[in-house]
Amino acid sequence: MSENKIKNIFRSGAIAAEFIADSIAKHSAKKDIGAHSIFLGQVRADIINDKTVAAIEYTAYEEMALKKMQEIREAIFSKYKLTCMHVYHSLGVIKAGELCLFVFTSSPHRRAAIDACNEVVERIKKELPVWGKEVFEDETHQWKENK
Amino acid sequence: MTINVLFFGPLAEIVGNAIEMPVVSTLHELEQKLFEQFPLLKDKKYALSVNEKIVSGNVDLEEGFTIAFLPPFSGG
Numbered sequence: 001m002s003e004n005k006i007k008n009i010f011r012s013g014a015i016a017a018e019f020i021a022d023s024i025a026k027h028s029a030k031k032d033i034g035a036h037s038i039f040l041g042q043v044r045a046d047i048i049n050d051k052t053v054a055a056i057e058y059t060a061y062e063e064m065a066l067k068k069m070q071e072i073r074e075a076i077f078s079k080y081k082l083t084c085m086h087v088y089h090s091l092g093v094i095k096a097g098e099l100c101l102f103v104f105t106s107s108p109h110r111r112a113a114i115d116a117c118n119e120v121v122e123r124i125k126k127e128l129p130v131w132g133k134e135v136f137e138d139e140t141h142q143w144k145e146n147k
Numbered sequence: 148m149t150i151n152v153l154f155f156g157p158l159a160e161i162v163g164n165a166i167e168m169p170v171v172s173t174l175h176e177l178e179q180k181l182f183e184q185f186p187l188l189k190d191k192k193y194a195l196s197v198n199e200k201i202v203s204g205n206v207d208l209e210e211g212f213t214i215a216f217l218p219p220f221s222g223g
Contacts, residue, residue, distance in 0.1 A: 041223050058222065061155055061215055064199040065222075089222060101223050121223065129196075129215075130222025131156035143157045144221035 006070050009087045010062060014098035015040075023086060027106060033083050035110035037117035041101030043094050051136040055095045056144065061129040072123045080116040082107045087120065089130065150177065150208055153215040161187045162216075174206040177214060193218050 020040070027033055046053045069087065076085065083106045090100040103120050107113040124130075125146045132144040149167040162185050171177050174195060182189045196215045197206050208214070 059155065060222065061153065061196075061199075061217065064196060064215070067199060125223040126220065128222045129155065129217050129220060131218065132221040133156070143218070145219045146221045146223065 006066055007073075007087075008066060009069055009089050010060065010065075010091050011088050012090075012092050014090055014094045014100065015088055015102045017099070019088075020099075020102060020104075023102075023104060027084075030083060030106070032108055033106045034108045035113040036104065036106045037110075037113040039101070039103040039117050039121045040099050041121075042099050043096045045096035046134070048134070048136075048142065051138060051140070053096055053134045054137045055093050055135045056100065057093045057133040057135055057141075058089070058091045058100065059131050059133075060089075060091060065128045065130060068127055068129070069124075072120065072127065076105075076116050076120055079119075080105075080107065080112040081109075082112055082116055085116065085120070087124070089124070089128075093135070148210050150210070151213045152177070152181070153213065155215065156218040156221075158188065158191060158193060158216045158218050161185055161191075170210050171208060173208060174202070174214065177208060188216075191218065 043056050086104040088102040094100045103117055105113045105117040133141050134144050135141045148170045150170055151165060152168050153165050154162045168177060168180060171180060194201050194217045196217060198213055
């Protein structure tokens, strides 16, 4: 799999558990892999000033985010001995309890997969122009800010 | 003779998703013009990108450039 062509990481709606299972299953053909690391981001029903978050609506500056993601991908592949890496981020309304981010790294040995996965997640949160609007049960909203 | 200006997240609620502005020579000038039109924008926290690259300081602008106002990111 080439790490040089721009991939679209964005998916409309939540990431289904079946999609993740399929993605894992597909890797059984790659017999040089000895370790996978997976991060799943899930929408949390935070309670803020007595109001409960019902969903997060994600929007992005897609063109810029995809270019930035490509830059991150290239940096990660030159830093870690990875066999492959897959990233999916949801756009649109994702309800509390649903999955909104799926990062999947694979390598011959565990350390590279684990460290690369952590680093990619941190960089996605910090560097991708993506915004989450927390929509409360009463349909009011506030804008999330990553810490 | 315009510059495309994009707004995201909470800033899009103030200005809208995108507007076309007459060409001005620098990014600071563009910000000043937008503050006059949308005073609420002035107190907001944001980064700026020019043609999909984040910039700091002042930058010369040309016709057809795309500028984006990027509030703090909250993806993932």
